[in-house]
Amino acid sequence: MVKMIKAVRGFKDVLPEDTVYWRYLEEEARTLFESFGFREIRIPVLEKLELFQRGIGSTTDIVEKEMYVFEDRNGELLALRPEATAGVARAFIENSLHMKDPVNKYYFFGPMFRHERPQAGRLRQFHQLNVEAYGVKSPSLDAEIMAMLHMLTQKLKIDDALHLEINHIGCPQCRPIYRDILINFLNNQKEKLCKDCKRRLEKNPLRVLDCKKEGCKNIASQAPQIIDYLCDQCKDYFDKTLDYLAVSEVPFVINPMIVRGLDYYTGVVFELTTDELGAQNAVAAGGRYDNLMKELGGPDIPGVGFAIGVERTVALMKKRYTLEEETPLFFFAVMGEEAKRVALPLALKLRQEGVKCEMEHSDKSLKSQMRKANKLKVRFTVIVGEDEVRKGVLTVRDMEEKKQFEIQAQISELLKLAEAAR
RNA sequence: GUGGGCGUAGCUCAACUGGUUAGAGCACCGGACUGUGGCUCCGGGGGUUGGGGGUUCGACUCCCCUCGCCCACCCCA
Numbered sequence: 001m002v003k004m005i006k007a008v009r010g011f012k013d014v015l016p017e018d019t020v021y022w023r024y025l026e027e028e029a030r031t032l033f034e035s036f037g038f039r040e041i042r043i044p045v046l047e048k049l050e051l052f053q054r055g056i057g058s059t060t061d062i063v064e065k066e067m068y069v070f071e072d073r074n075g076e077l078l079a080l081r082p083e084a085t086a087g088v089a090r091a092f093i094e095n096s097l098h099m100k101d102p103v104n105k106y107y108f109f110g111p112m113f114r115h116e117r118p119q120a121g122r123l124r125q126f127h128q129l130n131v132e133a134y135g136v137k138s139p140s141l142d143a144e145i146m147a148m149l150h151m152l153t154q155k156l157k158i159d160d161a162l163h164l165e166i167n168h169i170g171c172p173q174c175r176p177i178y179r180d181i182l183i184n185f186l187n188n189q190k191e192k193l194c195k196d197c198k199r200r201l202e203k204n205p206l207r208v209l210d211c212k213k214e215g216c217k218n219i220a221s222q223a224p225q226i227i228d229y230l231c232d233q234c235k236d237y238f239d240k241t242l243d244y245l246a247v248s249e250v251p252f253v254i255n256p257m258i259v260r261g262l263d264y265y266t267g268v269v270f271e272l273t274t275d276e277l278g279a280q281n282a283v284a285a286g287g288r289y290d291n292l293m294k295e296l297g298g299p300d301i302p303g304v305g306f307a308i309g310v311e312r313t314v315a316l317m318k319k320r321y322t323l324e325e326e327t328p329l330f331f332f333a334v335m336g337e338e339a340k341r342v343a344l345p346l347a348l349k350l351r352q353e354g355v356k357c358e359m360e361h362s363d364k365s366l367k368s369q370m371r372k373a374n375k376l377k378v379r380f381t382v383i384v385g386e387d388e389v390r391k392g393v394l395t396v397r398d399m400e401e402k403k404q405f406e407i408q409a410q411i412s413e414l415l416k417l418a419e420a421a422r
Numbered sequence: 423g424u425g426g427g428c429g430u431a432g433c434u435c436a437a438c439u440g441g442u443u444a445g446a447g448c449a450c451c452g453g454a455c456u457g458u459g460g461c462u463c464c465g466g467g468g469g470u471u472g473g474g475g476g477u478u479c480g481a482c483u484c485c486c487c488u489c490g491c492c493c494a495c496c497c498c499a
Contacts, residue, residue, distance in 0.1 A: 006490080009490085009491095060497095061496080061497050061498085062497080062498080065423080065497095066497080066498090083499085112499080114497090114498080114499095116496090116497070116498080117423080117424090117494095117495090117496085117497095118491090118492085119492075119493060119494070119495095120492080120493065120494090121498095121499085122497090122498075122499085126499065127499090128499060129499095196495085196496070207497095212495090260498095262498095271499095272499095278493080278494090279493085279494065279495085280497095280498070280499080281498095282498065282499055283499070284499070285498080285499065306499095307499055308499070309498090309499030310499080311499080312499060313499090333457090333458080335457070365452090365456090365457085365458090366457045366458050367452090367453090367457085367458060367459080368451085368452080369458080369459090370457095370458045370459040370460095371458095371459055371460085372459085373458095373459065374459040374460055375459085375460090381458080381459080383457075383458070385457055386457090387457080395457090395458090397458070397459085399459070399460085402459090402460095404458085
């Protein structure tokens with residue numbers, strides 16, 4: 001037997017029964033985002049490796065060990081994007097969009113690539129819906145964006161499964177101060193920390209705060225919290241953001257343990273989490289990234305945004321309701337060459353009018369064609385056989401009413417039926 | 423990268439302590455007045471039991487290796 005070629009590990013096919021959900025999500029997101037003034041941008045899947053090293057941070061796990069890196073034929077190092085924000089920022093700078101657009105709000109949809117071990121809710125190729133707003137640093141904008149995310153989950157009827165968790169991780173002034181205090185605190189109890197946390201202590205001390213191990217949790221619960229060490233500006237900014245959320249009736253909880261994994265985050269950060277999907281509980285996440293643009297060699301322009309995990313969102317949708325593909329209105333059951341000569345032009349004209357229909361092309365018995373029509377869940381089966389051809393008529397069977405009748409073999413007659421069935 | 427679990431028809435699963443041509447349901451195809459669906463009945467196709475090696479008279483069942491999938495850690499959407 002010839003060896004079967006299978007998809008690459010962690011890369012999945014999305015079959016028609018599932019694309020219904022994907023499309024529903026995309027369409028709801030598009031109309032919602034656009035109503036907020038966000039415009040669609042599309043960027044390449046492949047970027048120079050350096051973009052991600054500088055944008056995301058060269059010591060983050062994503063850049064250090066999860067990227068698909070390739071050498072181009074000219075020796076240049078390229079990477080499949082592990083996330084979208086760095087690329088959007090690059091496009092923004094490269095096209096001088098801050099000089100052109102009065103409003104710099106973009107949304108984006110596409111695949112991302114991370115070489116991790118697959119598990120529930122985690123793939124090597126996965127999809128994100130991203131939202132990015134550049135040029136303004138304002139609590140009301142941050143709150144508006146979180147409200148938009150909340151509205152999307154309401155439209156998708158999955159908001160009951162989600163919690164908006166929010167935190168503020170400080171600015172370049174106050175974060176280092178807190179960081180030192182935390183490191184100092186943790187160092188004093190270093191022996192009680194787990195193996196992973198000792199490593200985290202070196203690399204990303206904030207992560208110790210959300211370790212799942214009991215011992216570390218106990219220590220973390222007594223650790224100093226960033227909120228108590230924010231500078232006046234950050235504190236004020238955070239308070240205002242929370243107030244805007246409250247008056248907008250967006251439910252949220254403050255979670256001082258939220259830390260983002262990408263270096264570019266500053267200030268307000270948030271996650272949309274669920275406890276219905278196993279260990280990978282973040283359905284969306286985002287925050288401010290006020291230094292990203294500058295670090296990529298662009299203008300000093302602040303940004304805020306979030307990314308929604310499409311597969312995870314679809315998983316929640318599927319747990320709650322069923323979406324089905326649109327069924328054809330007509331099925332042409334044909335017997336013989338002459339019948340096909342009658343049916344084909346009629347089917348083509350119906351589609352021209354936007355009516356979904358199917359016709360049989362293989363030479364099967366009427367019984368088998370009826371079975372197919374039934375399986376397709378069509379409303380009308382149009383039977384065309386020798387008798388019909390001779391008389392210039394069509395036999396129409398109403399599959400729901402289980403009644404059938406003859407009509408003239410004219411497109412106008414079929415359109416009348418289509419109109420009546422709507 | 424590290425752990426654990428699992429691999430039998432398209433899908434969900436069977437097959438006593440190793441023992442005859444590996445079964446069932448669903449799905450698929452066809453038939454039951456050679457032009458009529460959904461129900462029922464009947465029939466049919468489809469598996470080198472993930473792959474390789476070993477033990478044995480005999481392996482889906484035992485052993486080894488390998489590949490793959492799943493879940494968790496790590497990390498994150």
